[in-house]
Amino acid sequence: MRSPAVRMFHRLEGLFCVYKPAGVHWKLVRDTIETNLLKGVNDTPAPPLTHQVRFLPNPNNESKASGGLMLRPVSVPVLSKHPLVTGPEFQHLKVGVGHRLDTSSSGVLVMAVGNGNKILNNLYGIQTTRDYTLEGEFGMATHDFTHTSRVVERSTYDHITQEKMERVLAMLEGANQKALRTYSSVDMNSQEAYELAVKGLLGPDGKSVPILTGLRCIRFQPPHFTLEVQCLNETQKYLRKVVHEIGLELRSTAVCKGVRRTRDGFFTLQDALTRNHWSAADVLQAVQKYSSKKNKKKKSSSGTLTDKATLQTSEETLAVSQENKADTEETTTEVQCN
């Protein structure tokens, strides 16, 4: 007989994503989620205590005088199974984190509970891209490319126009596409390479240098500008360095004021849970929503498992990146009419 706590835990197993706030270490987020899930799982009603028959002496003293000890059978609860003695049923849960985020970055953070950690490992294996929004500011260059650290250089930025910006971004995109081709393990002159490129599956297998598969500028109001990137194998520090290098290419300097991940594989901003929704009930809902979406996709598509996964990835990334462009346009219009 599984206890209600174990049944609740099995319902919680799976993947979900969380919106990590800026300035918080990702480990703190993971610990908070684990604490909240433990609270939810241990709050389920405990099973009733078993009883045991014991022979206890009679309370009155006459029995001793009458010779021999008078015992009576009493059914007492077995206290060694009492929750105050054994502790809560769950004292630790396996909560894993997908692609990590810096302390100063914010955005979608994929997490997994229990058995979901195995799926998380598989997600790492499949080459999913991630979508970021980078806030930049012209005029200064700092020690570690953020706007809060030691300033190394200051410069003017009046000469920068949108056209120059687009040219620099195109040059960067070209370099990245070249890197994409060199790091994919196929020979560029073969039919196989062409077929993969047609499907959009040309890319590095496993570890490689960070590659930006997509890059464009969504807002340009000097000194502030916003870039949208899709990338593989990246770190947030690399993205800040990209902003710094864009500044250098434009014969000026730039710092990155914010890195925000808007998508990680299948998980978008829409599915992300904000801080007020980090309780066990909300996580349960999110996990079940994700698993039902996955089941629907499995039923609708066909083909072998691995192909399906990669196909879905590329389809999803295309569909989601289009969705996301619409999203970011919405947010930019929101910001502009302020």
Add this chain to the structure above:
Amino acid sequence: MFSACAKLCLRCRGLLSPKNSTHLHCVHVQHGVTVGKPSRISNRFLSRGNHTAAQSRLNWKRQTSCCYDYTAKYLTTEAKESKHTDDVHRTDVPEYKPALVPTVAALPLPQSQISVEDLDADDRLSALEEISDEEAVGISIPPSIPPASVSLQDYVDQSETLTKLVQLGVSLWKLERRPNVGSMLLRLDFNRDVAPCLLFLKEIGVEDSRLGYIISHNPFILSENLENLQARVNYLTSRKFSSETVASMVSRAPYLLNFSVKRLDNRLGFFQQQLKLSASNTRNVVARLPRLLCGSLEPVKENLKVCEIECGFKQNEIQHIVIAVPKVLTASKRKLTQIFDFVHNTMKVPHHLITKFPQVLNSKFLRLRERHLFLEYLGKAQYDPDLPSYISLDRLVSLPDENFCTELAMATLEDFYLFQKTL
């Protein structure tokens, strides 16, 4: 499964003194195991998957005692006798002494043939066989408590002290983790040590429901001398704390009565002098945050320095803040400076307004930041009381999300959540 159970029984036989009567007893046990519930043991073992290897080893030993439970009948006099002998000889690791030397004439089974004869012995001995009364009285049942254990679970059913503590609501599972606390609790006698202390706490006015909380956090109060406890309570009442205040202070700071009169005096004196508060104000502050008297004074001094130097508050402002929110004295310095920096430099709130609403220094930084940025985005971030549509700091941090959205921001909750995802 049977072979594993047989091995279990052989091992537990090794623990006992090799007397023939106990061998008899073990055969009964074997019966119980094979005929009864072998699956229960495996379930119990699997359910303890979270424990360490050391604990799992001891769990095997605990299950051997569980075998005895099924067939043994508890004679409490015998159990008490064994407990007393254990009490006398007990050190940090409770020593195991087999209780009585058996006097019954047992079946003449030679020791060397134990392992083989076991299986055949089923035919000769039966649990339903009639034995004489003298034989029955003479059967010695060794106590089922293990000699050493990492958990109080093994002792709670046999120990009167532990049973009564569980009934009071003490979290034994938390206490057994602390070094030496488990052994200390086992050594206590309920009527001699625990009951007078609990009655004393009741006398000073602590409610029954809080007794469990106090002992869970401070089990050492049970080993304190009653005269010392009385002296400390007398000292507090002499400092003009009312008896209800003393009771509430003891309930909320369980370690309070473990400190000597000198130390309490020292602390009260410090707060009165450093903050230059009047006696009644000091009493008020200490009554609301009694753990000020329990902790060390260094962090408090550092916090006061932070307020004075880094934040730039004047003495009378610090006094006002401490009287309103005493928690500032024990707050983390990093969080304090982070919140102050945000409120003063980003929200541009002057010192005198922060002094007027000191709750803002006690609030969560992320919450404050999200709400301020939302109001700024909507153009409603106005904290100057002289200008129109003024938003007070205390309402900003204390209102729940829904009320904040409808009353202060004039927006929907969904918009607030969507905005949080753009930060």
